[in-house]
Structures are given as structure tokens and as C-alpha cells.
Amino acid sequence: MSAPSTLGTREPRPQLLDVEDLHVSYGAITALRGVSLGVGQGEVVALIGANGAGKTSTLRAISGMLKPRSGRIRLAEQEIQGLRSNLLVPRGMAHAPEGRGIFLNLTVLENLELGAYLRRDVPEIKRDLEYVFGLFPILRERVRQQAGTLSGGEQQMLSISRALMSGPKLLLLDEPSLGLAPQVVETIFRILREVNARGVSILLVEQNAHLALNLAHYGYVLETGEVVMRGQGKALLAAPEIRKAYLGE
Amino acid sequence: MSDFAQHLINGVAAGTIYALVALGYTMVYGVLKLINFAHGDVMMVGTFLGYGVAQKLGYEHQSSLWGVLAIFLAAMAACAVMGFLMERFAYRPLRDKPRLTALITAIGISFTLSYGFQLDFGPLPGAAPRAFPEIIAPREWLIIGDRAVVIWNWQVISLAIAIGLMLILQALVYRTRFGRAMRAVSFDHRTAALMGIPVDRIIALTFMLGSALAAGAGILYAIKDTAIQPLMGLYVGLKAFVAAVIGGIGNVPGAVVGGLLLGLVEEFVVGYSSSSWRDAVAFGFLIVVLLVRPGGLFGRVAAEKV
Numbered sequence: 169m170s171a172p173s174t175l176g177t178r179e180p181r182p183q184l185l186d187v188e189d190l191h192v193s194y195g196a197i198t199a200l201r202g203v204s205l206g207v208g209q210g211e212v213v214a215l216i217g218a219n220g221a222g223k224t225s226t227l228r229a230i231s232g233m234l235k236p237r238s239g240r241i242r243l244a245e246q247e248i249q250g251l252r253s254n255l256l257v258p259r260g261m262a263h264a265p266e267g268r269g270i271f272l273n274l275t276v277l278e279n280l281e282l283g284a285y286l287r288r289d290v291p292e293i294k295r296d297l298e299y300v301f302g303l304f305p306i307l308r309e310r311v312r313q314q315a316g317t318l319s320g321g322e323q324q325m326l327s328i329s330r331a332l333m334s335g336p337k338l339l340l341l342d343e344p345s346l347g348l349a350p351q352v353v354e355t356i357f358r359i360l361r362e363v364n365a366r367g368v369s370i371l372l373v374e375q376n377a378h379l380a381l382n383l384a385h386y387g388y389v390l391e392t393g394e395v396v397m398r399g400q401g402k403a404l405l406a407a408p409e410i411r412k413a414y415l416g417e
Numbered sequence: 418m419s420d421f422a423q424h425l426i427n428g429v430a431a432g433t434i435y436a437l438v439a440l441g442y443t444m445v446y447g448v449l450k451l452i453n454f455a456h457g458d459v460m461m462v463g464t465f466l467g468y469g470v471a472q473k474l475g476y477e478h479q480s481s482l483w484g485v486l487a488i489f490l491a492a493m494a495a496c497a498v499m500g501f502l503m504e505r506f507a508y509r510p511l512r513d514k515p516r517l518t519a520l521i522t523a524i525g526i527s528f529t530l531s532y533g534f535q536l537d538f539g540p541l542p543g544a545a546p547r548a549f550p551e552i553i554a555p556r557e558w559l560i561i562g563d564r565a566v567v568i569w570n571w572q573v574i575s576l577a578i579a580i581g582l583m584l585i586l587q588a589l590v591y592r593t594r595f596g597r598a599m600r601a602v603s604f605d606h607r608t609a610a611l612m613g614i615p616v617d618r619i620i621a622l623t624f625m626l627g628s629a630l631a632a633g634a635g636i637l638y639a640i641k642d643t644a645i646q647p648l649m650g651l652y653v654g655l656k657a658f659v660a661a662v663i664g665g666i667g668n669v670p671g672a673v674v675g676g677l678l679l680g681l682v683e684e685f686v687v688g689y690s691s692s693s694w695r696d697a698v699a700f701g702f703l704i705v706v707l708l709v710r711p712g713g714l715f716g717r718v719a720a721e722k723v
Contacts, residue, residue, distance in 0.1 A: 253613075262611075269608035282614070
């Protein structure tokens with residue numbers, strides 16, 4: 169594997185997530201062939217690429233939803249590869265998965281409470297609940313409703329809020345803009361910026377490269393399971409290859 | 418009219434027992450999408466354990482309040498352990514295998530238990546039915562008219578125990594952190610794990626809970642019918658499974674309603690027609706319900722929005 173071309177310089181930060189040479193396969197099909205990437209503390213990192221490039225597989229391997237074949241994943245200096253999802257939550261990782269993963273049979277409040285499943289600090293949980301209601305006021309209005317009755321946008325808001333309820337250091341987001349009206353997407357991305365400003369690092373998978381790279385400090389471009397390019401968000405956004413392949417120019 | 422009242426009472430009594438067993442089927446189906454065909458036999462084992470404890474306590478103590486409590490608690494606790502072992506060693510290794518494998522395993526466990534218990538067990542070997550002791554000394558609780566309707570004390574006590582167990586379960590499933598986790602697991606394992614929920618532990622606890630309820634139901638059944646035998650689990654289990662499907666498998670209130678309906682339907686058929694129609698009507702009822710509502714009375718497919 170040749171080293172990916174690198175654009176711009178990265179602001180130096182202490183490392184939060186460090187993924188090294190990650191390989192993932194589903195039976196005979198190889199999804200990731202040696203992906204390396206990192207997320208610094210307080211950083212927003214975008215992972216962009218076409219359908220089937222391996223974006224979701226990368227997130228799933230990081231959050232323990234699937235076991236990588238090989239490679240190393242470190243969260244806050246500790247090796248976590250192969251650990252199951254439920255063991256990563258207490259280490260500060262939250263994953264709002266592909267398709268939002270809302271428990272449609274539960275109420276909005278129950279979904280949010282499950283986000284805080286491992287926490288025992290009741291007063292802080294209450295405060296965080298108020299915090300996410302502040303971010304997405306519509307959820308407060310729907311709090312007793314079955315989550316299955318929410319619109320797609322509301323479900324996405326719930327998915328992000330629920331992930332925040334675990335009090336994460338690192339938030340993994342899989343396609344938060346998928347299938348949503350532009351206005352809703354705008355709201356969500358505005359909130360993500362706000363969440364990040366409060367110190368939560370974000371690893372964002374997006375097909376919408378424009379949105380993602382605008383938000384991100386740093387970005388990686390994934391192609392058929394490999395990182396082919398990386399660089400500063402703005403620098404990638406300006407790169408002719410990116411404009412051509414992912415921004416339809 | 419008095420006939421009607423009597424059948425109603427008997428039907429509810431039978432129905433609550435079906436409901437308690439059906440709850441175990443439906444909860445396990447909820448978290449694993451597995452029909453645990455051994456569930457009825459867990460009930461049978463619970464009944465025999467209760468029988469064993471009653472024997473040990475002897476005539477004097479078995480019908481005291483503490484005796485009855487000991488019989489219920491011992492049987493329920495032992496069955497909870499059995500449910501745990503069954504899940505841990507029979508079903509968990511098959512979690513990622515085709516569902517048919519787990520189903521065949523369930524049938525295997527069922528036969529192992531129901532025929533295993535026909536080996537010499539206690540004073541009466543083999544499949545011979547034995548009389549469950551009268552742990553609640555029968556007394557008439559309420560007599561209406563010229564003995565037109567008789568309600569026995571054990572009917573009232575059984576009903577109270579069954580309803581109590583269901584209320585506890587209801588609170589557990591809908592009011593506690595464990596219940597929320599269980600409902601999350603029954604919706605999706607992987608997303609549940611993303612919340613930090615230890616999925617394996619929740620599944621094991623679900624088995625334990627269902628098995629304990631089955632043991633309780635088994636003893637109530639024995640109080641009602643007196644005769645117990647190793648194959649009773651196959652029969653009552655199948656009926657309870659029908660009840661769970663009628664209510665909508667995977668749905669907790671559905672299991673209760675399905676059990677009650679089935680108990681009432683059977684009782685009225687037996688009362689107004691003939692007992693030989695009992696099973697035909699029970700399964701006919703299942704077919705009719707599934708024709709009209711394929712997901713069962715409470716079953717529904719949640720609409721997914723994109």
C-alpha cells in the first residue's frame with residue numbers, strides 16, 4: 169500500500185483515537201485493507217468516500233460492532249481492538265450507528281435513558297438530559313412518544329442525543345445527513361459544531377463530502393478499503409481530485 | 418347464568434397459568450427470536466421440584482404459609498438456575514448459527530427432560546401420574562345460590578399469586594433499568610451493546626426470569642389439577658405457546674391476554690359442549706386469530722421511517 173497523499177498541515181493535538189493498519193473482512197470479502205487514521209482531542213475528523221468504500225466498516229470495527237482481522241486501535245493510549253461495544257462505552261466512546269439505530273419500540277425518553285445506561289450519577293444525567301433538550305428542543309416535546317412515531321430527522325436528532333447521554337469523549341457518527349431535508353441537515357451540523365466546541369471529539373462518516381469537510385478539522389478519503397488521501401478539511405475541499413470525485417464538479 | 422359465572426372463574430384460573438408460561442416463551446423469543454420448546458418442560462421440572470419440596474416438608478408443614486412459600490420459592494429459584502444453564506451451555510454457543518439449529522436443540526432439551534423424568538424419580542417410577550399434595554387445604558371461599566357457583570379458596574389464592582407475579586413482571590419490564598435493557602436487546606442486539614448494555618447477561622437473566630415464572634405456573638397448575646406427570650410440560654407448554662402466538666409472540670401484554678383468552682375459550686367449550694372439543698377449538702382459535710391478524714392480537718410490525 170502506498171502512503172496516501174497528504175494535503176495541508178494538521179494542528180498538533182494530543183491523540184485520542186489511533187487506528188493503525190486496520191483490516192476487516194466479511195468472510196471472503198475484504199472490506200478494509202490497512203486503514204490508518206487518527207482523531208485528536210477536540211478534533212472533528214471526517215471520513216468520506218463512495219458507497220462501499222469501507223466507511224461504515226471502519227466505524228464498526230472501532231466501536232466493537234465487528235472484530236477486525238488485524239490491526240491496532242487505541243483509545244486514549246489503551247488498546248481496544250476486539251473489545252465488544254458494551255466495554256467501550258465506559259471508556260468514553262459513543263456510536264450513533266448507520267440507520268440511526270433507534271429503539272422504535274421504546275419512548276424517546278427511554279432511548280435517551282438507555283444512552284446513559286452505565287451511568288449512576290443521577291444529577292449529572294438529569295443535567296445532560298436538559299443539555300440535549302436544549303440542543304434539540306423538539307425531543308422535549310416528543311419525550312413520551314414512541315420513538316417509532318418520530319420523523320427521520322427527529323430520529324437522527326435522537327440518535328445523536330442518545331449517544332451524547334453516555335457522556336462521551338469520542339462520538340462516532342455514521343451518515344447523520346442521510347435522507348434528511350437540507351434544513352434539518354443544517355440544524356444537525358450546526359449542533360455538531362456546538363457539541364464539538366464543548367470538547368467532544370467527533371469521527372464523522374459522510375457521503376456528503378461538502379458538509380463533512382466544512383465541519384471537519386481533518387479528513388480522510390477512503391476508496392475500496394484504503395485511505396487514498398488525507399488532509400486538512402478545507403484543503404481537501406479545495407483539492408481538484410476531491411471536487412471532481414465527491415463534489416460533482 | 419350461574420353456569421356462566423362458574424366457567425368464567427375456571428377459565429380465568431386456567432388462563433392465568435397459560436399466561437405465566439406464555440410470558441416465558443414470549444420474553445425469550447423477544448430477546449433471541451428463539452422458540453424455546455423446552456420451556457414447557459422447565460415448567461414440569463419446576464412442578465416436580467415443588468412436589469419434592471412438599472414431600473420433604475411433610476404433611477404438617479407443606480400447607481403452612483411458610484411451607485407454601487418455600488415450595489414456590491425453591492422451585493422458582495431452581496428453575497431460574499436451570500434456565501441460566503440451558504441458555505449458557507445449550508443456546509449461547511449456537512447464537513450465531515442458523516436459527517433452525519437452536520430450534521432443534523430446544524426440542525432435544527424438551528425430550529431429554531420430559532423423558533428423562535420418566536426414569537425412576539421419587540417413590541413412583543416411570544410416567545405414572547402422581548398426586549400433588551394439597552398444599553392449600555381446600556375450603557369453599559364463596560358460595561352463590563344453592564351451590565350454583567362455588568369458588569374455592571385455592572382458586573382465589575392461585576389467581577392472586579398469578580396476578581401478583583404478572584404485576585411484578587410488568588413493573589420489571591416497563592419500569593426498571595433491566596426492563597429497558599431487555600426491551601432494547603429484543604429490538605436489536607448490536608445497537609443495545611452500543612449503549613453499554615451487556616447483552617449476554619440480559620439474555621441470561623431473561624431466561625432465568627421466564628423459567629422462574631414457568632415454575633410458579635407449574636405449581637399453580639398442580640394445585641388446580643392435582644395430577645402431575647413428566648409429559649405434562651409438552652402439553653401445557655404447547656398450549657402456552659399457542660397463547661403466546663395468539664397474543665403476538667414477543668409481546669409481553671399479548672402473552673397475558675392470549676393466555677386468558679385461551680383459558681376462557683377452552684373452559685367454555687368444555688362447559689357447554691364436550692371436553693373432546695377442547696384442543697380442536699384451542700388450535701382452531703389460533704388459526705382464526707392468525708388469519709385475521711398474522712402477527713397475533715398485539716403483534717405489529719413497527720413502521721420504519723427513513
